[in-house]
Amino acid sequence: MNNSFSSRRFRNYFLFDLRTLRGNIGMMVLLMGLAPIILYVFYMLFGNLFSGDFLSRLLTGPRISGPSLGARIGVFVAVTFIFSILFPSRAYGFITEKKAGSSWLLLPASRSEKFISMLLCALAVVPALFFLLYFCSDWFVCFFDRTCGDSLLTMKLNRENGLFNFGADGPVLVANGFWILYVFAAQNIAVFLLGGLLFRKWKVVGTIAALFGLNTLATVFMSMLIENVDFQHVGEKIAQWACAHADSINFWLNGLINLKVGLILAACGIGIWFRLKSIKH
Secondary structure (H helix, E strand, O other): OOOOOOHHHHHHHHHHHHHHHHHHHHHHHHHHHOHHHHHHHHHHHHHHHOOOOHHHHHHOOOOOOOOOHHHHHHHHHHHHHHHHHHHHHHHHHHHHOHHHHHHHHOOOOOHHHHHHHHHHHHHHHHHHHHHHHHHHHHHHHHHHOHHHOOOOOOOOOOOOOOOOEOOOOOOEOOOOOOHHHHHHHHHHHHHHHHHHHHOOOOHHHHHHHHHHHHHHHHHHHHHHHOOOOOHHHHHHHHHHHHHHOHHHHHHHHHHHHHHHHHHHHHHHHHHHHHHHHHOOO
């Protein structure tokens, strides 16, 4: 088979990859995407159950208010985090298995085609489907029960008197929607996708343990590095720089965040590429 990239062959493999993912993680994505509806049902059921006469309140009595915006945001962050660490190994962890992995290696597609398809599905297609399902489910809950407030799909974080507005002179989060959460979800997905390809068993636990070890080493190294740092002098320099760049501080902060995420994604991409190149059964 020709190992060069072929657009036609890539298209066929990409569609095959999507069908395989539907069988492997379709139910998981569906359940997590419908989490707002599931949360609402359990919240209203148990809220009425423990508030007195269950049947009379449920059928004829005054209804309790639905989950608040803060509670729904907390659940959204938690579900997104769980989704980002579970689905990569569920989607592509079979590659390290002898039988399924050998069949995958023999598929008529080059390594570059499999690599690009894997990244497109893991970082774009599947997260987009999850977020679409989740936001639509949350919108449906808010449309069905007005006591829940604004839906996550339409809420603006930096509006006046919004969730992250700390006053006229205080900091205001400059972000509408949840784009930054998607970026960090993609970062987690890339890390746990690499871990799912490196570890043959206990993929999620192994990745978490490896991250803990790396963070511990980084903490020790940083503590040794900054042992002789004059924090007062550094703080003054940072304050002077912030005052001099006050008009463009958001640009620099966003640039640093994007640089950090970009380096992590690039490092994971390189690791995934060489893991696919070296994997054998």
